[in-house]
Amino acid sequence: MADERLTDIKVLAFDVFGTVVDWHGSITREVEAMQLDVDAQRFALAWREGYKPAMKRVSDGLQGWTKIDALHRQILDELLPSFGLSDLNEAQRFHLNLAWHRLDPWPDTVAGLTRLKRRYVLTTLSNGNVSLLVDLARHGGLPWDCVLSAETFRCYKPHPATYLGVAQLLDVAPEQVMLVAAHHEDLEAAAACGLRTAYVERPLEYGPAQSKDVSPRASHTLHARHLLHLAELLGA
C-alpha cells in the first residue's frame, strides 16, 4: 500500500461475466445437462460471441433499451438453427436462457470477495441486468454490498455514464473507485473516466480449448492472478 494511487480507494466495482463467474464452464455444463446433440463448448462460445454486437445495437440506438436477458434470448433464437437445434421448445429455450442466472463463481471468488469486503465497499458493475446479478449472488453466495448494473444507468459499458455512475451513487470521487475486470477494454474505458483499475487473469475464461493472453499491461493500476491475489496486493 505504499503506492499512493491505492491509499484512497474506497469502492471496488466488479465486472462479473468472466471476472467473477465462469460463464464458459457453466453454460457448457448446462448445455450438456440438457443432453442436446451439440458441441457444448462451441455452443457456449458462439452464444457469448453474439453478446457484444447485441449490446452495440442498443448502444448505437438501433434497438431501444433492452436488458441482457432479452439480448441473450435474441442471440439464442438466432443461434439455434445453425446448431441444428431449431426444434427446441419454448420451455427449453426459457430454461437455457436462464442458465446465465446460474453461472458458478471461480474457485477463488467467494474467499477473495469476503477478504476484500472487510476493507472496501464491493459493488457489481456488470452489463448483466439486476435480476440476473441478484440471482448470481444468491446462487454463488457473493457478498456484494450493492448490485449496480448497466440497467441501473440504462446504458452499457463501456459508456462513461456507467463508471461515473458508480462513483456518483456511492458518493466518492472517480479515483476512489477501482474497476476489477478480466477485460482490457472495460478497464481502459474506466481509466479514461479517472477510475483505478485492476486486471484479473482468467486464462480459462473461454474454456480450455481457447487461449487467452493474460500478460500484464502497464496501463492498469494493478495486475492480479485472481481475487485472493488482489486482496493481497491491496493489503486486505
Place this chain on the structure above:
Amino acid sequence: MADERLTDIKVLAFDVFGTVVDWHGSITREVEAMQLDVDAQRFALAWREGYKPAMKRVSDGLQGWTKIDALHRQILDELLPSFGLSDLNEAQRFHLNLAWHRLDPWPDTVAGLTRLKRRYVLTTLSNGNVSLLVDLARHGGLPWDCVLSAETFRCYKPHPATYLGVAQLLDVAPEQVMLVAAHHEDLEAAAACGLRTAYVERPLEYGPAQSKDVSPRASHTLHARHLLHLAELLGA
C-alpha cells in the same frame, strides 16, 4: 401459507428508516455523544419532521433531484439556530449529518432478515440514497440481496415509479412483491400499484415519549409485530 395472496411472492422490499433501523434512538445517541446542550430526543424528532416537506419540494419540482444526504443537511442547517446551535462548525455538521449512515437496526432485524432471505429476494426500497443504504447495511450487517433506493429511480416514494421499478428491475409482477413498512401511507401507495403489503409495528419509532398507533388495518395483506413475526407469518 394457505392464503393465496402469499403463495406467489418472490421479493420482499423493505422501507428502511423506522422499519429496519431505529432512527430516533440512533440520532438521539449521536447527538448525546456530541455533548451538545440540547434535548437530544426533541432534536431527533425535529430533524425527522423536516424530512417529508423536503422530499415534497423535490417531488413537486420546486427543487431539482436532491439526495437525502443533501436534504438532511438542508434541514439540519435550518434547524440548528432554533436549538441555539448556530455555532456548530462545518466538521461537526458534516459528522452529525452522517449519523443517518450509522443508524442501528432494531433488535429483531438481522435475525428476521436472515430467515426471510432463505425464501425471498430481499431488497431495500427506501428514500435514503444508495451510499447511505450501503453504509447502513455494512454498519448493521443487513443481508440485502439488492439495494434499491428512490435515487435509483430519481423520484421519491410514494411515487408509483418506485414500487413498480422494484418489480421491473427484479423481473417479477407487482403482485409478486411485498412491501414491508412501518408506515401506512407507504403501504397504501404500494398496494395501489398492485404490490402486497406487510405492516410492521414499530411502537418506539418516535421514541419512548411519543406514542404511535400500531393497531392493525384491514387494508394491509399482513400485520407483523416485528420481522421475526413476519418470517413466521410467511412460513420462512
